[in-house]
Amino acid sequence: MTFVALAHAVRAELRQEQRYAHVVRVARLADRLAARHGEDARKARVAGLVHDLARLYPASRLIAECERRDVPIADFERLNPILLHARLGAELARERFGIDDPAILSAVRTHTVPEPGMSRLDEIVHIADGIEPGRKFPERAGLEELAFRDLDAAMLGVIEATLAYLRATGADVAPPTLAALAVYQTRAASRLTLPPAIERSPACPT
Numbered sequence: 704m705t706f707v708a709l710a711h712a713v714r715a716e717l718r719q720e721q722r723y724a725h726v727v728r729v730a731r732l733a734d735r736l737a738a739r740h741g742e743d744a745r746k747a748r749v750a751g752l753v754h755d756l757a758r759l760y761p762a763s764r765l766i767a768e769c770e771r772r773d774v775p776i777a778d779f780e781r782l783n784p785i786l787l788h789a790r791l792g793a794e795l796a797r798e799r800f801g802i803d804d805p806a807i808l809s810a811v812r813t814h815t816v817p818e819p820g821m822s823r824l825d826e827i828v829h830i831a832d833g834i835e836p837g838r839k840f841p842e843r844a845g846l847e848e849l850a851f852r853d854l855d856a857a858m859l860g861v862i863e864a865t866l867a868y869l870r871a872t873g874a875d876v877a878p879p880t881l882a883a884l885a886v887y888q889t890r891a892a893s894r895l896t897l898p899p900a901i902e903r904s905p906a907c908p909t
């Protein structure tokens with residue numbers, strides 16, 4: 704299926720122009736970020752387009768459709784079924800559109816709740832979903848600029864922005880989010896404490 708044909712199919716599947724406009728913006732930004740960071744832009748674009756296929760399902764349908772497919776449901780997901788739209792979305796991408804590339808499906812699965820061990824493509828789609836131009840929060844433009852320079856730093860920024868939002872709304876924090884936060888905080892801290900000689904070594908052949 705061509706990308707244009709897939710876009711038409713996704714539009715028909717979502718049946719809501721606002722959500723379709725969002726996934727197109729995520730696909731465009733993920734494409735540009737992938738190209739900038741040497742990742743597969745086509746995979747990033749496809750993942751962006753299909754990431755929210757189950758986003759408009761009500762909680763009862765999310766749980767029922769996951770159970771029907773034996774998709775495991777964690778305790779925090781039972782309490783917050785909206786989180787299931789990411790993993791169910793990957794199932795729908797495979798079933799409805801024949802997308803079976805593990806890298807694309809992984810990026811769809813991790814677009815909502817970050818976790819340790821994400822691939823670069825996972826990070827790109829997660830970041831693109833969090834900071835696409837339709838999002839309105841003060842740090843958005845700065846995070847977009849940062850994402851083109853440094854994916855680790857952008858992941859940390861996006862996770863912190865998510866936590867601030869969850870705190871403000873009184874919502875629960877998914878345990879994998881805190882584990883991912885620790886990963887990116889550790890990376891940021893280790894970069895700050897590297898001795899200058901090590902930091903310079905990639906550019907110095909001796």
Ligand SMILES: [Fe+2]
Pocket residue numbers: 754755758788789814815
């Ligand atoms: Fe989503």
Ligand SMILES: [Fe+2]
Pocket residue numbers: 725729754755832
């Ligand atoms: Fe989204």
